[in-house]
Amino acid sequence: MSGPSIGFIGFGEAGFHIARGLREAGLETVIAYDINADTPGFRDRIRRHENQSGVRLVATSEELADGSDILLSVVVAGAAIRAAEQTAPFFQSRHLYADLNSVSPTVKQSVHSIVTNQGARFVEATIMSPISPLGHRAPMLLAGSSAAELLEAMAPYGMQMEVVSDKVGSAASVKLCRSIIVKGLEALMVECAMAACHYGADERVFSSLDKSFPGLDWGKLASYMTSRVAMHGERRAGEMNEAARMLEAIGIEPIMAQAAANRQEWCARLGVGDAFDGAPPEDYRAIVSAIYKLIESDQAEPAQPTASPVTEDSYNG
Numbered sequence: 535m536s537g538p539s540i541g542f543i544g545f546g547e548a549g550f551h552i553a554r555g556l557r558e559a560g561l562e563t564v565i566a567y568d569i570n571a572d573t574p575g576f577r578d579r580i581r582r583h584e585n586q587s588g589v590r591l592v593a594t595s596e597e598l599a600d601g602s603d604i605l606l607s608v609v610v611a612g613a614a615i616r617a618a619e620q621t622a623p624f625f626q627s628r629h630l631y632a633d634l635n636s637v638s639p640t641v642k643q644s645v646h647s648i649v650t651n652q653g654a655r656f657v658e659a660t661i662m663s664p665i666s667p668l669g670h671r672a673p674m675l676l677a678g679s680s681a682a683e684l685l686e687a688m689a690p691y692g693m694q695m696e697v698v699s700d701k702v703g704s705a706a707s708v709k710l711c712r713s714i715i716v717k718g719l720e721a722l723m724v725e726c727a728m729a730a731c732h733y734g735a736d737e738r739v740f741s742s743l744d745k746s747f748p749g750l751d752w753g754k755l756a757s758y759m760t761s762r763v764a765m766h767g768e769r770r771a772g773e774m775n776e777a778a779r780m781l782e783a784i785g786i787e788p789i790m791a792q793a794a795a796n797r798q799e800w801c802a803r804l805g806v807g808d809a810f811d812g813a814p815p816e817d818y819r820a821i822v823s824a825i826y827k828l829i830e831s832d833q834a835e836p837a838q839p840t841a842s843p844v845t846e847d848s849y850n851g
Contacts, residue, residue, distance in 0.1 A: 541602025555670030599624035639703030721797035767802030
């Protein structure tokens with residue numbers, strides 16, 4: 535099957551896994567544009583993604599728009615609006631633009647305005663699980679008046695999409711309210727594991743939690759959560775800052791959400807993932823040990839409150 539032509543704005547981990555899955559599912563025309571495709575520090579990874587996925591990288595936003603019917607924005611949280619603005623001059627009425635980024639309802643609505651003001655159609659999408667190993671089959675929630683059109687176009691290729699509302703911002707609110715719990719628990723788990731390992735209390739702590747919350751293996755959960763923070767702290771901090779923005783917009787002081795963002799960002803600055811060459815062990819003890827070694831070598835900085843999302847000059851999502 536040939537199907538629609540798909541263009542990815544951003545070709546980091548999320549874009550790569552989704553695009554590769556679509557190619558394997560039989561979608562023929564999949565292209566991508568990343569503003570850092572030739573930037574040192576990003577270039578090698580992006581080119582590796584190109585080779586491994588069968589996706590063709592293009593050189594400009596205009597070339598991406600010319601070669602695509604459906605545009606999927608998969609960038610870091612702080613770049614969602616900028617990505618839409620840089621692509622907007624090349625929109626045509628045939629274009630369907632879907633924002634898959636973990637941003638606040640307000641940002642989704644801003645992107646919607648940018649897209650529709652240029653005559654294209656907009657869909658809000660949120661990815662509701664880790665992108666790996668599910669890839670393009672990761673569950674997604676859709677919102678907006680054109681959501682059903684995107685679902686119909688992508689369903690033949692195995693994408694798991696559900697339309698939740700025609701109101702833009704509805705899908706993001708589900709994602710970010712969930713993230714307050716999930717990313718908040720991750721931040722708490724890092725602090726708990728660090729303290730428990732310091733005192734040699736970790737086995738008893740997690741055994742006690744197993745009894746208090748039957749059915750959960752807290753030791754296994756600690757390993758999973760600390761590894762997620764170690765590998766994706768910056769991205770997760772950006773998402774939690776977006777959750778804080780969402781709360782502020784409705785008059786709720788984001789005390790817990792902002793604290794979780796600060797701890798996630800602290801882990802990112804610490805460089806825990808780098809200590810394991812991007813593949814942390816499946817044992818929270820090893821991750822905690824690496825954290826303490828980094829602190830002792832003075833590579834750590836104190837976590838500071840931040841008022842705006844973590845951003846980087848990249849389209850890597």
